[in-house]
Amino acid sequence: MTNPNHQLADVLREVTAGMQNAIADGFRSRMIDADDLVEVLLAIADRLDPPVRNEVDAAFACPECGERDSDRLVHEADDLVRCSSCGITFDPAAR
Numbered sequence: 262m263t264n265p266n267h268q269l270a271d272v273l274r275e276v277t278a279g280m281q282n283a284i285a286d287g288f289r290s291r292m293i294d295a296d297d298l299v300e301v302l303l304a305i306a307d308r309l310d311p312p313v314r315n316e317v318d319a320a321f322a323c324p325e326c327g328e329r330d331s332d333r334l335v336h337e338a339d340d341l342v343r344c345s346s347c348g349i350t351f352d353p354a355a356r
């Protein structure tokens with residue numbers, strides 16, 4: 262028998278694991294603010310109901326979580342990119 266909450270539980274575990282990894286690696290603070298909450302809720306919604314995605318090439322995906330949605334890979338100063346899914350900042354040219 263299929264548990265209808267199974268997919269939701271998996272998505273919550275997946276997003277939580279991404280947050281825990283980002284905290285453990287020092288890429289995300291333990292202090293949560295409204296922006297963090299919005300990101301987490303959107304990450305859950307996106308995994309449950311993926312929007313039409315504008316994906317970057319696999320070579321430019323987030324090295325932490327594999328995110329390829331260009332809307333979730335935010336360009337910052339010094340040519341760095343911040344992944345809105347797991348919170349890390351990385352240099353896409355460094356690989």
Ligand SMILES: [Zn+2]
Nearest residue numbers: 323326344347
């Ligand atoms: Zn990521």
